[in-house]
Amino acid sequence: MDPNLALGTLDEFVQVSEPWFRQHLKALVEQRTVSPGAVDDRAIREGAAAACEIFRTAGATAELVESRGTPAVLARFTHPKAKTKVLVYNHLDVQPADPEGWRQRDPFAFEVEPHATRGFLYRGRGSTDDKGPALCALRAASWAVDEGLPIDITFLWETEEEIGSPHFPEIVAARREMLASDCVIVSDTIWPTDTQPAVSAGLRGSLHAILRLKTGGKDVHSGLAGGVARNPLRELCMLATAIDTAAFWHQGVTEASAEEIASYGAAGFDPEYYLQSFDLQKVQTRVPLEMMLRLWTRPTFEIHGLVGGYAGPGTKTIVPHAGELKVSFRLVPDQDAHTVGRALLDFVHAYNPDVEVEIGGSLEPYRATLDGPFHDAIVEALRQTTGRDPVTVREGGSIGAVPVLARELRAPVHFLPLSLPDHGYHAVNEYFDWRQAKVGIEAFARVFAALAGR
């Protein structure tokens, strides 16, 4: 495609898309599609049905693909002389949202706010993670269809991403032929700053576990029993400390290449913007490169909660009878979640055989291909759309579907990030914005054009 020639129509198409984008983002955000298990799975089904309707109105075929969990939306725009088949993955489910943190407003009430540099802010749970980016790709596909581009574009919007995609392999297996593609594009990652476009070189994986210890039938008086009673919270704290310094969850890490690290250095990563976005006050490092290496290339061990004993005001001098330590690891390429899970079981069993380990979900880390025609098309599209060279970064989070798609479809998964750190993934007062939506529609359109040979 001659960029100067296409820019006229595409630019105009993008500009006039705001009402469409706003209307459909409102429709999706107001569907309370909190991931299954937390609130009400019917809302997920209603949201998925609404998404099907949006696809059909845009001229796509659309269906719900069922699993033992909640369904995914599968939609397709096909062309009789398609030169390429591309699969775009997004997710419809969102993190739970407590209205309290949202300044008493309903997290699912969509609100639009004019903004000096971003055009509009679109507020509401799921606006940036992942409904806004999902609609960018759909809108770009409509442009590709209008232009008659010879390309098949398939969309797969799952509804269990935020809980680790437990049934996603079933969904892929059920529609393997329809999903078969030359490449997969995922937009559910973020830029390193609010002005620096990027492609993602990889994702961290994760492994969740709950460690339980019960030593008695009831909480007891710490004077009358302390010294004989075994305190589960004490032992779980000691276990957590031992895990923290253990080697097993560092095994299998492949260091980032010198070339990749050099790209991090060019990412313009702004520590102050980053720390402010996440409201971090005391941190492990403020050195930009060290921050990026820690976020993207190193495994972590986190304690999410220690349940048991007394959590009210003041102190109650009891020895608790049971405790539950909620932990998770983030894993990096080329660690294997199953191997780390086995090592965790062995470690805990050796350290404190009375502790029961429940391994929760795990997500494999993913390393993206950083060359080839699909990669080049994405980089070029972002460059032309933003006027800036995209940098190579990684994603600290995990997307369970990505390694599944790569493995099951034997297709490279590439990233076209559209969200910004300030948008607030999983946080209160999440938003998306029109400037990033424009980038998304235009960049996806340019990728589709390039893959169609235009």
Added chain:
Amino acid sequence: MDPNLALGTLDEFVQVSEPWFRQHLKALVEQRTVSPGAVDDRAIREGAAAACEIFRTAGATAELVESRGTPAVLARFTHPKAKTKVLVYNHLDVQPADPEGWRQRDPFAFEVEPHATRGFLYRGRGSTDDKGPALCALRAASWAVDEGLPIDITFLWETEEEIGSPHFPEIVAARREMLASDCVIVSDTIWPTDTQPAVSAGLRGSLHAILRLKTGGKDVHSGLAGGVARNPLRELCMLATAIDTAAFWHQGVTEASAEEIASYGAAGFDPEYYLQSFDLQKVQTRVPLEMMLRLWTRPTFEIHGLVGGYAGPGTKTIVPHAGELKVSFRLVPDQDAHTVGRALLDFVHAYNPDVEVEIGGSLEPYRATLDGPFHDAIVEALRQTTGRDPVTVREGGSIGAVPVLARELRAPVHFLPLSLPDHGYHAVNEYFDWRQAKVGIEAFARVFAALAGR
């Protein structure tokens, strides 16, 4: 006193006391005197007023002694030719009680149940800790008055024992002259088994603290911030582990004498009865002597709760932004709570300067005098009452008032334990029993007689 002569009247007096004991224990248990700060301080005041009425009906003078906290009950039986002045300390306040643990019955509904070996079980919060034992001493004083024994008996029933007696020094200071006594007797300790009488050689002290760490303004996504964000729960677990193995809270311990340890060996301590009483399933030791040494003569460090992060079902992969670790130490003679508190501040500051330490209440440990006429009178009274030689043990718990009375009144504090491990101090379904009440009335009566020179 010639024991054979007195036994007739005293034994009869004790036997006919059951209706009186039951009636007044019911009256006191049904006063919901949960320690101040937890439920409703008015219940404490009503309970204290009811206690005054019981004393007055028994012929004592009685008044409420006010403090900045809740009042204590001060009551006196005086004799114009008193040879000895004795102060009996008990407490009216009780631990909070959640009806759920009490099999849906109201913990403050008094219930009587016939029992094969104990005569009757008296069920209800506070029945054994400390209202039942308090009434034993009062009933014995009535006998002493009836007998015209030349002795002054003063009762001090405080209402803040379960929260560490924060205003007790004020109360003692306000009535120092009326409280001045030759000795103080405290019955708020327990026997090592359900048939082995004992005197207590000492109490553990305690020191409470809350350790707080805040590293950010909100919980954040563990993928997007994990590796840079500092996890307060992780750091508090590590801090707890470091404290656990630190030396500072072991300093100042005086080992029990060989003679005292020999007495422990004769105590008939029954590990299975003990473990069953507290429903302990996994313990630090099952060796009887080691259990006693740990419970009575060694300091402990306990974690009561770690607040922060996510405590609901499953896992939520956030890095928490704040955490609060609730801990306490039990201290033993001759440790000093103030010194240990200073050492804790220094240790935490050196280990993790971002952690804020709030030192809560502290109670000094206490070592009782194990000779002299008061000690001998108690031992002899228990021997004659039960037919068994009392053993010397210690108390693992703490009574804040004891070191205050010893220091402020310059009088020895002796123990005349009446409760049993199975009675359930602080636990659900607490009870007292008529067999122990009989022991209490008779033993106190014998002590009063001995101190009156009879």
